[in-house]
Amino acid sequence: MKNQEEMLDQAIKSMREAEPEAGEISASAEKVAGRLGIAFANDATIESCEDVQPLFGAYRAGTLSENRSVLVKAHLRECGVCLRRFHSGSGAVDWSTPKLMPARTHAVRPWAMGWAMAASLALAAAGTFMYKAYWQVPQGVRAEVQSIDGSASLISDSGSRVLAVGAELKEGDQLRTSGGSHAVLRLSDGSTVELNERSAVSVGARGRNMTLDLDHGAVIVKAAHRTSGHLYVKTDDCSVAVTGTVFSVNSGIKGSRVAVAQGAVDVAHAGMHATVNAGDEFTTTQNLAPEPVSEQFSWSANRDQYIELLAQLSTLQHRIEQIPIPQRYGSDLLDRMPGDTQLYVSIPNLGDFVSQAKTIFEDQLRQSPVLQQWWSSGKQDKTAELDELVNKLHDMSQYLGDEMVIVALKQQKGNGFAVVADVQRSGLSDLLKQQFVSASHGALTVIDESALQNSSSGKPENGAYALVREKEVVFSNSIDTLKTIDAQLNAGSSGFAGSDFGQRIKSAYSRGAGVILAANLQEMLAGATNHGNKKGDAFLQQSGIAGVRYLIAEHRESNGTPQNHLNLQFSGTRQRVASWLGSPAPVGSLDFVSPNAALAVAGVSKDPTAIVDDMIAMMSTDKNGADEFNKAQSELGIDIRNDLAGNLGGEYLFALDGPVLPTPSWKAVIEVRDSGRFETTLERLAQAVNGHLQGKDAHGITIDASQAGGQTFHTVHNASTGVVLAEYTYSNGYMIIAPTRALVMDALHAHSTGDSLGHSASFKALLPVDQNENYSAVAYQNLGPVITPLLSHMSGESADALKKLASDSHPTAICAWGKDAGIEAASNSNLFGFDFLTLGRLLHSDNKQGAVSAEQM
Known part of the structure; x- marks a missing residue:
């Protein structure tokens, strides 16, 4: 018996000595995860009750990150078991693997063997549970096709076939919609997915989680409320974790865009996490410019409710914009900011403004069922949270002066940001401690000067600091x-107000400050250059952008009329790209646009040949730049500088002028010096391009001339199909281009009769009150003429919503003018009144189809 025990001890010792290292275990786990098709991470993920419960302590203490707090809060809202455990104050059992201890040889007793067997069985049971919960591939279908508008295909291992309503998607199957088609899927967890045209998705499941893989295209997801697990939407460059929300994901060649209509989602991208709330969007690349969130839902079959919601929000915005913003004509904080301040933003104390805005919102909410539905979706305590937030802001505002200043400073460890305000009564420290420190998120650490001096450099793990002085309060996330x-x-005065940068800010105050944004771009670029790449730095120098100095933006109100002004200043005469905007001059191209245009953007540039010279000079710095330019000229058979640019006059216009449905009535106007030579150049270009087109899908163009009413018109055809691509003519030193000859003739009529936008009294009334007779660029929009014709094609709630949108829409104009050492712009519209992108919703293909159908009836 003793010999047997020694043999067993020796066997156990050998097994312990063969225990793999932690790194080997991690690497093995990663390989297994890869084969199972799941993401492996060393950090704990939040996917179930077992993941959430160990975080209760940190959640109560407010030390969780915002992303993890959102997921924990969402889980508590949906899981009664965890909610009871959370309120009871108990945590979860710690199932983490205990630390391995050095191996020791000892005698194994029978009772010890029993406990070892029990532990092994427990671990096996736990492993089986974990496998089924997180890794096992469930049986059954993943999704069912609820509707198809057009055609859709199923791509699987067995091939592809056309789908019908009621078809089922299994693990690994991919659904693709064709051009002009839409489809709706219902996932096995109850979520619905709406697919736009030319989109491809597949659905997978692992344990309690489901994953919608968006290969390309756009989807709108209405995620079902879950008691466990999450729905993930993945693209090539991001992953979205959701439950009980409505959001869209668009994946294209540039990257991905996530927009949220209701609730909040967690987006993982490039190793970082971001929380996207309702009304916000997230893009995975800076090349994707922001656009209205509603644009991401405009193609939906439920777009009518979005239009109605948009109309209600537009009315709400219009009412809030009527609240006057307090103005200041000076600041005692300006000269007490550090001399190396690079960014200075001054905003008024908005405590009373926010309270008035809340009152307006509540009034609008009572009147609008659509707003009520939107507001009540998702979280049940939105109203209470809004009341709490507004009350906190209003209470705090009563302790502060008439403005708050946001500054960015240049520091050794990077830029430091802070918010500074005067304190006009005692008790602010107690208020902040009561309202913010006692809050569940614990977002603020309130300190005085004594505590500040004893604090070490660094940032708080969560939130920010509030330094409460006798006469000022400073908010920042940096002790330094x-x-x-x-x-x-x-120390008192820093002399900042007397510096060149400070003088520009002081001048803005003297005109009456509502909101001021001032940036020392020269210093900011210098800092970025020191840490940037050589190619980027070289481009800044070659393009002339490195010569930029200050940006001063102002918003104020005068007699109830908003006034916006922007001043971009350079250290000397504008060079290269920065000089392409010309000096103020008459913009004659506006005379080809009717007063009812929805959109017009016009401008003048410096001499086009000088622009080509700039481009050649910039390309010459690249060892292959000049060769590539000369090669392009040789292949095109023209001299780009003399034949093309040399015949242009430097004035350009683009407009939407006429019906937008079924096809937008666009027009372009270009100033031309010598129409004969320019036409010859265009025809040579067309021949050269046609000569380089190859393949069955190549479509060349032909240009044919014809006479009508003594005017020569040129028609651009698709050489393969004969379809008319555009029509153009030359008149009064301009080239007028449009999709149809009728629109070209309309432009000629507007010019000859004087019934044009350029002569419109209502248009001129929108121009800023300043010393300028002319401008370098003008941007104008008026949605009224676009929306009104749509009413004849709609009825019911959609028509009512459009009427509200039309009544709240007002024409706006922005004017810019170039100076030797600067560019200025001004507008008498509200800060966010310029709404070019709303046109996109009205030009949607489904709206076009509806208009065609209505016209055929």
Whole structure:
């Protein structure tokens, strides 16, 4: 018996000595995860009750990140078991693997063997549970096709076939919609997915989680409320974790865009996490410019409810914009900011403004069922949270002066940001501690000067600091920044107001400040250059952008009329790209646009040949740049500088002028010096391009001339199909281009009769009140003429919503003018009143089809 025990001890010792290292275990786990098709991460993920419960302590203490807090809060809202455990104050059992201890040889007793067997069985049961919960591929279908508008195909291992309503998708199957088609899927968890045209998705499941893989295209997801697990939407460059929300994901060649209509989602991209709330969007690349969130839902079959919601929000915005913004004509904080301040933003104390806005919102909410539905979706305590937030802001505002200043400072460890305000009554420290420190998220650490001096450099793990002084309060997430500003406030005047940058800000105050944004771009670019790449730095120098100095933006109100002004200043005469905007001059191209145009953007440039010279000079810095330019000229058979640019006059216009449905009535107007030579150049270009087109899908163009009413018109045809691509003519030194000859003739009529936008009294009334007779660029929009014709094609709630949208839509104009050492722009519209992108919703293909159908009836 003793010999047997020794043999067993020796066997156990050998097994322990063969225990793999932690790194080997991690690597093996990663390989297994890869084969199972799941993501492996060393950090704990939040996917079930077992993941959430260990975080209760940190959630109560407010030390969780915002992303993880959102997921924990969402889980508590949906899981009664965890909610009871959370309120009871108990945590979860810690199932983490215990730390391995050094191997020791000892005698194994029978009772010890029993406990070992029990532990092994427990671990096996836990492993089986974990496998089924997170890794096992469930049986059954993943989704069912609820509707198809057009055609859709199923791509699987067995091939492809056309889908019908009621078809089922299994693990690994991919659904693709054709051009002009839409489809709706119902996932096995109850979520619905709406697919736009030319989109491809597949659905997978692992344990309690489902994953919608968006290969390309756009989807709108209405995620079902879950008691466990999450729905994930994945693209090539991001992953979206959701439950109980409505959101869209669009994946294209540039990257991905996520937009949220209801609730909140967690987006993982490039190793970072971001929380996207309702009304916000997230893009995975800077090349994707922001656009209205509603644009991401405009193709939906439920777009009518979005239009109605948009109309209600537009009315709400219009009412809030009527609240006057307090103005200041000076600031005692300006000269007490550090001398190396690079960004200075001044906003008024908005406590009373926010309270008035809340009152307006509540009134609008009572009157609009659509707003009520939107507001009540998702979280059940939105109204209470809004009341709490507004009350906190209003209470705090009563302790502060008439403005708050946001500054960015240049520091050794990077830029430091802070918010500074005067304190006009005592008790602010107690208020902040009561309202913010006691809050569940614990977002603010309130300190005084004594505590500041004893604080070490760094940032709080969560939230920010509030330094409450006798006469000022400073908010920042950096102790170093707080110490810098505290020292300057104690020292008094810094001389910043007397600096060149400070003088520009002081001048803005003298005109009456509503909101001021001032940036020392020269210093900012210098800092970025020191840490940037050589190619980027070289481009800034070659393009002339490196010569930029200051940006001063102002918003104020005068007699109830908003006034916006932007001033981009350079250190000397504008060079290269920065000089392409010409000096103010008459914009004659506006005379070819009717007063009822929905959109017109016109401008003048410096001499086009000088622009080509700039481009050649910039390309010459690249060792292959000049060769590529000469090669292009040789292949095109023209001299780009003399034949093309040399015949242009430097004035350009693009407009939407006429019906937008079924095809937008666009027109372009270009100033031309010598129409004969320019036409010859265009025809040579067409021949050269046609000569380089190859393949069965290549479509060349032909240009044919014809006479009508003594005017020569040129028609551009698709050489393969004969379809008319555009029509153009030359008149009064301009080339007028449009999709049809009728639109070209309309432009000629507007010019000859004087019934044009350029002569419109209502258009001129929108122009800023300043010393300029002319401008370098003008941008104009008026949605009224676009929306009104649509009413004849709609009825019921959609028509009512469009009427509201039309009544709240007002024409707006922005004017810009170039100076030797600067560019200025001004507008008498509200800060966010310019709404070019709303046109996109009205030009949607489904709206076009509806208009065609209505006209045929």
